[in-house]
Amino acid sequence: MTSRFAQVMFTPDVQLHQERHGSRGAYARMADAAAPVRDRIGPDEAAFIAERDSFYLATVGMTGWPYIQHRGGPPGFLRVLDEHTLGFADFRGNRQYITRGNLDHDDRVSLFLMDYANRTRLKLIGRARVDESPEVLDRLAPPDYQAKVERALLIDVEAFDWNCRQHIPQLFPRDAVEQAIGTLRARIAELEQENARLRER
Numbered sequence: 175m176t177s178r179f180a181q182v183m184f185t186p187d188v189q190l191h192q193e194r195h196g197s198r199g200a201y202a203r204m205a206d207a208a209a210p211v212r213d214r215i216g217p218d219e220a221a222f223i224a225e226r227d228s229f230y231l232a233t234v235g236m237t238g239w240p241y242i243q244h245r246g247g248p249p250g251f252l253r254v255l256d257e258h259t260l261g262f263a264d265f266r267g268n269r270q271y272i273t274r275g276n277l278d279h280d281d282r283v284s285l286f287l288m289d290y291a292n293r294t295r296l297k298l299i300g301r302a303r304v305d306e307s308p309e310v311l312d313r314l315a316p317p318d319y320q321a322k323v324e325r326a327l328l329i330d331v332e333a334f335d336w337n338c339r340q341h342i343p344q345l346f347p348r349d350a351v352e353q354a355i356g357t358l359r360a361r362i363a364e365l366e367q368e369n370a371r372l373r374e375r
């Protein structure tokens with residue numbers, strides 16, 4: 175966990191429960207380790223983000239309710255624009271515009287990125303801006319992807335946190351499974367033919 179993530183997330187309520195359960199000492203050192211400076215997206219985070227084909231995006235409604243929605247696209251559609259900024263093309267969907275509306279009230283967002291195959295997850299928090307300029311939309315729209323881009327969301331990243339892999343089920347993308355099964359099927363066919371030839375003899 176980065177110091178910045180701890181500084182933002184360890185509110186007095188959270189600290190109270192850390193104290194009750196005996197983890198406050200170690201976590202206090204983490205949060206106090208540095209002055210409040212926002213995290214930089216490094217090579218490990220950039221490589222992980224570049225492989226993702228989806229993530230979960232949380233916003234806060236004007237009544238205070240948290241809202242989570244899925245965002246998906248071709249791998250790498252969530253782009254690292256610089257060490258503090260992420261961006262992606264937001265596609266037309268069910269036209270409820272909950273995420274879009276929530277951002278008018280509160281620009282704070284939380285992104286949850288999962289890699290089920292490698293049982294790894296990355297959480298990022300930041301502030302989102304909407305950009306509808308043609309240059310930015312052109313830059314972020316994935317080429318040859320069947321979706322209508324309505325806007326770009328640019329996220330000024332405040333902090334991030336990698337989590338441990340405990341309790342993450344290991345799941346593989348359908349394409350990867352089909353490829354592995356295809357290889358096995360081809361091998362089975364080969365062996366069946368060989369077996370038939372041997373029986374004939």
Ligand SMILES: Cc1cc2nc3c(=O)[nH]c(=O)nc-3n(C[C@H](O)[C@H](O)[C@H](O)COP(=O)(O)O)c2cc1C
Pocket residue numbers: 243244245265266267268269270271272273274
């Ligand atoms: C035709 C269509 C229908 C959709 N219906 C739903 C739905 O019922 N529930 C849902 O969670 N997402 C649905 N989606 C996906 C969302 O519309 C999409 O993720 C959108 O960006 C959500 O915006 P929001 O963040 O304002 O919820 C649908 C997408 C399309 C194209």
